[in-house]
Amino acid sequence: MSNSIVTINPFTEKKLKEYTLMTHKEAKNAVVNSNRCFDEWKLIPISERAKLAKALAKVIEKNSDELVQLMVDEMGKVQSQGEQEVALCANICNYTADIAEKELANENRDYNGGKAIITYQPIGVILGIQPWNFPLYQVIRYSISNLVAGNTTVMKHASNVFGMAKKIQSLFEQAGFPKYAYQSLLIDGKTASKLISHDGIKGVxxxxxxxxxxxxxxxxxxxSKKTVLELGSNDAYIVLDDADIPLAIETCIKGRIVNNGQTCVAAxxxxxxxxxxxxxxxxxxxxxMQLKMGDPNAKDTDLGPMARKDLQEKLHEQVTESIAAGATVVCGCEMPDxxxxxxxxxxxxNVTPNMPAYDDELFGPVAALIKAKDNDDAMRIANDSRYGLGGGIFSKDEASATELAMKHFDTGMVNINGFASSQxxxxxGGVKSSGYGREHGGFGLKEFMNIKSVMVAQTK
Structure with missing residues (x-):
């Protein structure tokens, strides 16, 4: 087995760079170093850790051009969307810093005439295993909340974005985080799997x-190690009888082709x-059919390349299988020469159950149209999925759509008359086979924390 990885530009199909994989021993040593860092990092006041998160936001903004180009070169992201990803990551750092002290503050409660303190304490080293499609955001999303909470992190990134993995570690170092608080490990999936059993890893x-x-x-x-899982989806967007059709079309186009169609919460x-x-x-x-497919560096490009050849081939295989099972082509669906x-x-x-286009996640710019008899049937079809990450409803009756979203749509997130992927x-986060646990909104700060009760008895 080769101990190196070569990254490929998906637009030019040319080699970008070769990286040497860490050995299992080197990866284990990284965990040991992370644990040693944790012993001191957990004692740093939350306010000081938050200041470093603010510093990281500034460093991310300062490095925006390089970060965007890495996304374009390594996984084919359209440039303007790369700029949006960078801005989102800076916002996440600032937001986390702003709320951390309040979210993690001790709580006092009565206890049999005495008092009790509920305190949030970090648990140790958190292993992150992250994908390539949002190569900066996916990492910042989990790492900054855990670091501000007092944990330390080691991260296995997707091999086709190893350049971004190395760059992210340098961002944390530039921001002033202590050595080993955050580490990008250039490892393969087999080594990452072995690390889960390492005594020094406390969560994944x-x-x-x-x-x-x-x-x-x-x-x-x-x-007995806790996990947080975000496992993709085949999000349903429902167009009800009273929907604004032009709005629905415009929004659904955006929701389907964002990030070249390679988004977990895409429509x-x-x-x-x-x-x-x-x-x-x-x-x-x-x-x-009016979307422009081409160079992800160009400002007028709507749709760039998929991130890897194997992903392109898998998508086409899913499309072909769906057609063989009875789906019909409205447009596209052919491999370009x-x-x-x-x-x-x-x-x-004509997409129906037992087709990949109905049952599975098509991770690319392919839309599945499904006709429903009425509003109730549309809601039934939307929930007829093993997944439950996001979804959408289009209706001019906002109150009714909100009721549907809250009480009947079996997903973790719902958009009404719009599309927004992450705030x-x-x-x-999601439900069913889309995983469990939550990130953002303060919730990610507490996922890998020991919520500890300290009971102080009343004495005479």
Whole structure:
């Protein structure tokens, strides 16, 4: 087995850089160093840790150009969306810093005539296993909340974004975090799996496929280690009878092709009532066919390449299987004969259960159109999924749509008449096979904490 990894530019298909993988022994030593750092880091006041988070926000902003170019070069992100990702990461750092002291403050409660203190205490080294699609955001999302909470982190990034992995560690160092508080480990999946059993690892957070995520959870559970899992989805966006169709089309296009269609909370299944189906389909097809596919560096590009050739091939295989099972092509769905790992903006209809386009996650710019009889049928179809990360509802009756979202939509997040993938002040996470645990909104600060009760008896 090779001990090196070569990163490839998905637009040019040219080699970017070669990286040497860490050995298992080197990775274990990194965990040992992280534990030693934790012993001191956990005693630093939250206010001081928050100041470093603010410093990290400034460092991220200062390095924006380089960070964006890494995203464009390593995984094909459209440049303007890379700029948005950088800005989001700075906002996450600032928001976490602003709320940390209040969220983690001790709470006093009565206790049999005495008093009790509920205190939030960090538990140690948290292993992060993160994907390539938001190569900066995915890492900042979990790491900054854990570091401000007093934990330390070691991170296994996807091998096709190892340049970003190294850059992120330098960002933490530039911001003034102590050595070993955050470490990017250039390791493969096998080594990361072995690290879960390391006594120094106290928790694991994973973002990726549900199949691999469940194995990670099983591995950690055998050792009574907590996990937070974000495992993707096939999010349903429902267009109800009274929907604003032009708004729905515009929003659904954005929700489907954001990040070249490679987003866990992207809109993927579009469920439209019979009343509006033909009108939505015609407008959606027209808008999808007008998107410009090309160089992710160019300002007028709507759709860049997929991140890797194997991902492009897997997507096309899912499309082909769906067509063989009875789905029909509205547009796209053919592998382009050109340089770069491109896949065109595509639409399938007549999508039914037991097709990849219905049951699974199509991680690329392919939309599945599903016709519903009425509003109730649309809600039924939306929930007919093993996943439950995000979703959307389009309706002019905001109150009714909100009621549906809160009480009937079986997901962790719901958009009404819009599309928003992540907000620093709102919890992020899913249910069912989309995982468990929450990040953002203050919730991530407490996921890997010992919520400890200290009971002080009344004495005479």
């Amino acid at each position: 957070t994973f973002t990726g496929s549900d199949a691999i995520g469940k194995k990670v959870a099983e591995n950690a559970a055998k050792r 993927k299944r579009f469920i439209i009532t019979e009343k509006n189906y033909d009108k939505f389909k015609d407008g959606f097809k027209k808008a999808m 050109r340089e770069g790992f491109f896949y065109p903006a595509s639409i399938l209809e 620093p002040n709102l919890p992020f």
